[in-house]
Amino acid sequence: MFDTTRRRAMQALGLGGAATVAGCSTQAPTAAETETERRQMEGTATPTADQVAADPTDLPEPIDRDEPTTHEITLRYEEVTAEIEPGVTFDFMTFDGQIPGPMVRVRQGDTVDLTVENPPENALPHNVDFHAVYGTGGGSVATTAAPGEENAMRFRADYPGAFIYHCAVPNLDMHISAGMFGMIVVEPRDGLPEVDRELYFGQHEVYTDGDVGQEGKHSFDMEGMRNENPTYVLLNGEKYAWAAANRGPIEVDQGDRVRVFMVDGGPNYSSNFHPIGNVWKRAYRDGGVPEDGDLDAYADKNIQTVKVPPGSCMIGEMDTPVPERIKLVDHALSRVARRGMLAEVDVVGDENEEIYDPDAHDSSQEGPQYA
Known part of the structure; x- marks a missing residue:
């Protein structure tokens, strides 16, 4: 099986046989x-x-x-x-x-x-x-x-x-x-607008023959992929890879303009990319920028959630006027709560109560107060 499968893969790719469109050859291994x-290579x-x-x-x-x-x-x-x-x-x-x-x-x-x-x-x-x-x-x-x-x-x-x-x-x-x-x-020839920090993320879904959190070695689940029913939806290849629960959070300074590059590998799910507690001050949908002219004028402004199709990208920028923890999520939120899709960015600095006061509650008042 090992030699036969490899040979068929070579032939499908034009290495010892007729070249074909990737993924479309009837001679390719399943x-x-x-x-x-x-699996035959595992442990060797x-x-x-x-x-x-x-x-x-x-x-x-x-x-x-x-x-x-x-x-x-x-x-x-x-x-x-x-x-x-x-x-x-x-x-x-x-x-x-x-x-x-x-x-x-x-x-x-x-x-x-x-x-x-x-x-x-x-x-x-x-x-x-x-x-x-x-x-x-x-x-x-x-x-x-x-x-x-x-x-x-x-x-x-x-x-x-x-x-x-x-x-x-x-x-x-x-x-x-x-x-x-x-x-x-x-x-573009004139460059991108200057920012203080840049971050790079990639989303994809993984199809395995185990459940989320089931210990042991998981193998690839072909039926799950065929039905587009993944086990995990991940940002950078691990469950909560750059959240506080794992390798994060990432720290930036208050006042930084933060640019986020995000690529959605898929292969099947679109992302609904949203910074909880923030907004995409400028967003370049599908990673598109003009060849010439004012990039700031070209960008969408104050976008809460950007749709990123599989096989596409986005560039988004955030302002950071207050200290907070920004959660970068796919707003199909079961992917966050159940399947591992989360990164966190901590903004480090001093409180700015004119913009956000987390301790504004006056205990002498009864019931909710509205301006």
């Missing part, structure tokens, strides 16, 4: 066969990672130059076993061992020389489709690599915005659900 092959070649949750504060600096340049970028396809939550492990597929994959940040007109590596210990072939690329499959055909191989492509980033990249081999929904997605930001 999702069940892919999972069987992965699959490495174990301490975490897959990408640090939201670890992202490239804003672009500060007026001329185009060339970037040499390498992405490594890594299949790892890690915890979704304490006591619950899962076989993830990732770019560079993290979810979401590393942010790629360039300027409109820049050239990217991309190398991809698929380590020999991996079980499966992988590739990458950049939504910022003019080219067949967003570069997925050019970047397909079997275990133990590498590949490369070059592209010029001709249109600005925030765009997803993701694996696009047969059974691409399984690969994306297991973590293979990230973001490329193509800044």
